[in-house]
Each structure stands twice: as C-alpha cells, then as structure tokens.
Amino acid sequence: MLEEFKYHIDYQLPFLRNGKLLIAISGGVDSVVLAHLCHRLDFDFALAHCNFNLRGEESNADEAFVLELAEHLDVEVFIQNFDTQSYANANKRSIQMAARELRYNWFAELAVQLQFDFVLTAHHADDNLETFLINFTRGTGLNGLTGIPILNDNIARPLLSFSNANIIAYARDNDITWREDSSNASRKYLRNKLRHEVVPILKTINPQLLDSFQNTLENLNDKADIVEESLNAVAKRAIIDIDNTGVSYKVSEFKKVNNAKAYLFGMFSDFGFTQWQDIVDLLDAESGKQVLSHSHRLVKHRETLILTDLPVEAPKTVSILSTDTVVEIPTGFLHLSKVDTITTDTKSVIYLDMTTLRFPLAVRVWQEGDTFQPIGMKGKKKVSKYLKDEKLARPVKEQTLVLTSNNTVVWVLGRRADDRFKVTDQTQQILKIALTS
Template sequence: MFFYDNYHFYSNKDCETLSLLYFYVMLKTFKKHIETNLEFLNDTRLIIAISGGVDSVVLSELCKSINLDFALAHCNFNLRAEESNADEDFVSELADQLDVEVFIQNFDTQAYADEHKRSIQMAARELRYDWFAELAEQLQFDYILTAHHADDNLETFLINFTRGTGLNGLTGIPVVNDNIVRPLLPFSREVIEAHAREHNIMWREDSSNSSRKYLRNKLRHEVVPILKEINPQLLDSFQSTIENLNDTADIIEESLDAVAKRAITIIDDNGISYKISEFKKVNNPKAYLFEMFKDYGFTEWNDVVALLDAQSGKQVLSNSHRLIKHREHIILTEIKSENFESISILESDAKVETLFGVLLFDEADAIFDNSNNVIYVDRDKVVFPLELRTWKEGDNFYPLGMKGKKKISKYLKDEKLSLVDKENTWLLTSNDDVLWVVGKRADNRFRVTDETNNILKIELN
C-alpha cells in the first residue's frame, strides 16, 4: 500500500512511523491551505455538507480543530432503508461530540426522480444542493463546504472525458464555485482515510459505494487503480495537467470575451443579439459558437453553425433556449412555458403592472410627447374595460399617420421585427378594436383631433 500526501509516496516500511505524524501533518497542511487560499472562511458562518462518510467526517473534525464556525447539514435520501436512518443517527451523534448545530432533511428521492424524470443520482444532487442553498439563505450562512478531494476530482475528469466534453469539462472541480467551497481538494482519499484510522475517527461506509452499477464507482474500483499502478504519481501528474488546462482555459476565456464584446449588440428582456459577421471573422466559428452557447443546452452544433448562413426565422432549439437567425444577427432567447393571459383594465385603474412594464393612465390637457412609449387618445372614443393581450393572426388596425387598415402581422413584418420581438408584441384594445400596438404605433381611430374634448394619456414605463 502507498500513502499519498500531495508531495511524496511512501512504501509499507515507512507507514508505521508516518502514521503517527498524519494527524499533525494533515492538520498543519489543512490549516496552511485555509490560511493561504481560503482565508475568507475565517470569521464567516459555514455549513458542512455531511453524509457520515470518512471524507465529510474528517472535514468536520479538521474545521473544528482550527476553530471555524460551522454547522452540519445532512440529507437522508431514504434510499437504503435502515442504513440511511443509521447514517442520520450517526451524524446527530457526531454533532453532539463536536458541539455544533446540525440540520437534517428527509427526502423521498425516488418520488422526486420519477416526477422530474431524473436518475437517482441526479435527483439526489438536485435535492441536496437546493436544500443547502435554501438553508444558507434562510439562516444566513456564508458558505457551504463539501468534502470533495483529489480522487473525486480525477474521477470527475474521467467521467466527463468518457462522455465527451469541451475544455471546461476537463478543468476539474473548482475549489470555490459561488458559495460552494471544497477545502479537501488538495488531499487524496488515502491520506484522508489514513488520518481517520490512525486517530480513531469513526465514519459510516455507504454500501452503494462498492457497487459497480454507477460509472463513478466503475472508474474508482476498476480504472483508477490500474492508472495508479501504471503511474504511482498519478495524482501529482493529474494536478499538473489540471493546472495547465486551466491556464489554457483562461486564454480561451479572454478570446471569447473579446469576440462577445464585439458581437453582442442588444441585451434585453427578450434575449441577446449577436452580430453574425463577428463569428465569420474568426478561424473556427464552430468552436466559438460552442463555447458561447454550450451552457444553454444546445447539442446540434452543425445546425447552430448553419444558422450563420440560414434564412431569417430559422431556429435551433434546446430544452430551455432558442437560437434564431434574424437578418444579420443570431438571437439567443429563453423558451418561455407560461401562457400569457389577457389583462382587463378598468376605467378606475391608473396603474397596471404587466410582464413588460407598467402602464399608466392619466388625463391630459394637451399632447406633449410623441415617443413610442406614450400615446394620447380621445377619451370619449375609448370603451372600458380595455383588454391587454398578445396579438394573434387576423388582428388588424389603422396605424396612426397612415391611411387605411393593416394586418398586425404585415405591420410587424414591415417593421422588420425579429421572431422574438413579434412574439412579445402586445395589443391594447377597446371593444375589440386595437387602440395601441404597445410601444410601437397607436391606432388612427382614437387619435386626438380638434373635436376632442377629453384627452387620455397612456404611458408605458
């Protein structure tokens, strides 16, 4: 057997002597790591995500030894019958021993997985992190500590590698990700377990960790040992590789930021617009498109590239977003699942909240503003209640300043609006007649004339 202490490997003949030093060596190294790299954890309130396994128990012991202010948070996923309940009891006892607060949450993980069509592992992950975030927000904890270590980092790298990924999937688990912090990443599983054994630290073994059912376990038990046999300093080599890849990722990020800065023309509630010409200037448009849009769930990258030369209106969909070609731009927009219901506006309403702003209604003595977001109409021609709704095929109106009637669809096309803008066009109607294409054009039938006695001002803020 070999012990890895982040710097050297030792044979069996050295282990007996070294074991006596493990508590102090690991504690000293851990304390130095906190002081050098994670100093912000001092004087803050922390949650330690604890399963009862050796990694999270050792993390808790180490944090107690250096006097960090923390509470424990344990998830009982109810997947292993009495074993899950025994884990919960163990964590409660550990909290008593450490004299810290403990929070325990029970989940029906199988029901959640079935309802949301998730694997058990993904369901547990979502439940766990959602609860941690809720706990931190409600009770004002600053950071959530997890016990991921060097071997977890290697396994995650291999999982991403086998499934196919971009560079970001090969840069390892970040030590800090928002308010999630992983203080044990510099330490190997062997060092953590040796530390626990030599100092009589008790922990719980999860029986599912020995199963080959999950990819991570297959890699842990079958692949990683072979890699370590080939290269006894595998974790050292891996850490160097991760550092090199992260350096490369920084360079790529700078290049992406430069292209994005030149390409993005509009950011608003409807989405983000990118100039196609900026993607065509680079040597490998597909690579830039992938890095720019990979976090939005797109998978058909050849179709995304084809948008650069597609006709206006062409779309590529993911589960959550769309990329739409509009003239010389690509528009990224979220797919909205809600059904827009119409809003009824009474004569007594002076202020109406909408999805796209606030409508204000007031009397006016004269016309002072001709912007798209303000209209003045003949109050005596308006029939209440007004209706605010999205436009539909067959709608028409008499555009102010133009002669005759025009279909809304034709008007929007003539205005050269994108598909996204068309979908987010609302109408204010009076007795089924269009009073205002909101934010765009008023209807001529309600205009203020010399015959008008009462003026109604309608403003979009």
C-alpha cells in the same frame, strides 16, 4: 495530514479561518475527517446532513451517527429529510441528480437564512479524477476537463488536493469512526463503475496516477485561462446589445475568427446547446431561423444572433375598466386619464376618442389574423406584416402587446395607434393612455 491540511488552508483558502462555515456531512469517511480537521483547527462551523430516505434503516442510522458526531465535536447540526424518489419522479430526474439538487438547494437556503459564509464539501482528488472521466466518456469541452473547482461561489472544497487513501489513513491513525454507504459498492452508477473497475486499472498502470492527473489539470486550467481570455475578447467585440429580450451578437465577429465553431461553442455551451453545426449554419441563415436548447434559443436576425430564454406561455389578457387609472401589464404599467387637450407626442402615449371605445378594453399578445389601420393610413394592415416591416427581431415580435376594444386593435403598444380611434375636431372626451416601464 493535519499539517498538510493547515498549510493548504493557509495557502489556498485562508478566508475560511475567519468565516462562519457549514460542513456538508454524510457520515462517510471523507466528510467526517473534514469535520475533525476543521475542529482541530478551531474553525467556526456547523454540520448539515441530508437524509434522502433511499436506504431504509441505513439512512436513519447515518442520521443518528451524524447527531452523535455533532455532540462529540460540540457543534450545531442541521438535519433535513427528503422524499427523493418523489422529487425525482415529479421533476424527471435521475436519483443522483435529484439528490444533488435537493442537497445544494437546501445548503443555499441555510447559508442565506443563517448567514453562513461558506459551505464546505468533502470532495477529494479521487472524486476529481472520477468527474473528469465521467465528463470525458460523455463528451465535453475544455471546461468539462478542468476538474472540480476548489471554490465555486460560496462552495469550498478543502480536501480536493488529498486522495481518498490519505483521508482513510488519517481516520485510522486517529481512531475516527465513520459510516460506510452500501450504495458505494454498487456498479449501478457510472461513477461507481469507474471507481471500482477503471480507476484501479489506471493506478496499476501508473501508481502515481493522481499526481500525474493533478499536473494534467494544472496544464488544462492554464490553457482554459488562455481560451477564456480569447473568448472574452471576441465577446467584447461581438456583443452589441443586452436588454430584456436577450443578448445580441454581431455575426461578422464570428466570421472573422479562424474557427467560428470553436468560438460559438465556447460562447454558448453553458446554455445547453448541442447542435453546433446548426448554430454555425445560423451565421448564414435567413432572419428568423433559430436553434433551441432545453432552456435557451439562438435566433438569427439580419446581421445578429440573439440569445434569449425559451419563450414562456403568453401572458394572460389584462382587462381595463372605464374607472381604472393605473393598470399593470406584462411590460410595465398603463396610466389612464381624461384630458382636455393633446400635449404629448411620443410612441409611449396615445390619445383616444372615448366615444369610439367599448369597455372593458384588453391588453394581450398580438395574434395571427390581427389587423389594424395604422394612424395616418386609410387601409388595414395585418399586425404581423406591420411588425415584419418594422424589421423587429423575432423575440421582440413575440412579446409585442396590443390594446384592443371589442377585440379590435386600438394600439400596438409603444409603436403605432389605430387611426379609427384617434382624436378629431368632433371629439368631446379624450382618453390619454401612457405606457411606462
């Protein structure tokens, strides 16, 4: 296996030879063999072990074993203890998901702080098959069936082409000891059920299952490349704007393709959406209609779909004192100065009659019921009606701020001032307010 591993590294992951590596090690046979193989090839690496404190003394024994292994290999080792159960409860995660998040977050921190080039995990061919089956049983798109990537950002998986049987055989042939995780025998988790009950039956049906599976993955990845190329072409035509409110897509480009649902799925599945028929229906929906995922939303606005993050809590009201000259607000800064004449005429600058203002002024998100008298008009108008008449997209409207004096709207920031506060021939003190990003 050592020669096969060396060839695999040279062919697939040659950059690991000159990198500073961090090996994620549990004490199990897979990660221990990975550490020994990297040691045999004289790689520059350290070990990182997570003690999730889920198996009492067994977890502590794993930690002790890893410390001994690091001493034996003469490499540096990092140990982190986690209160995994508390994290899972606080963040409403399963134990497995909590452990995964804690593990990878810590690896990322170590990589940044200590300048490791790559983090190596010991995922192997059987793990890949199990992941495929998990995704298959839960329902997934093509991306969920293309397997674990050998390289994902700075996470590398050098054992992905080797089977668990290969790894155990190498350990036994070279008198390598390892720790057995008792939880791996439990049928409590879906992965273990598949590992102990389903995969053995499949291997009985086809003794060359892993080889056949690898061929399937290669075919699926080839198809995925074609799909990705087609999606990129549609995205290039469909995306018309990217700004701080989100990404805007032309509805017409999705209507041109033969299977709009498939393209919408390919474009937006990474953002947590599941209600695909509702998303298809957005193409012909009224402006303002939206579909939500746990983290994002798609909003129909005229002839576009706008992808945004889910709205967060409205920012707190910002107070402005008469002595302030620069005030930070959620969208940038307001610069206040007393001037003698009006010199600038843009939507980002207003001039106000100081005597009409009552300090402190306030900047806040507009609210239902807010009214103002748009400059140049005699009657009042609801801010909501003004924003609608401006044909602003829903995400833009939701983030629109107003400047108020004694809770009366003075300025819809960056858009329209109120006529009642404008400078006139009788004005003696002029306040200039400029909005900058």
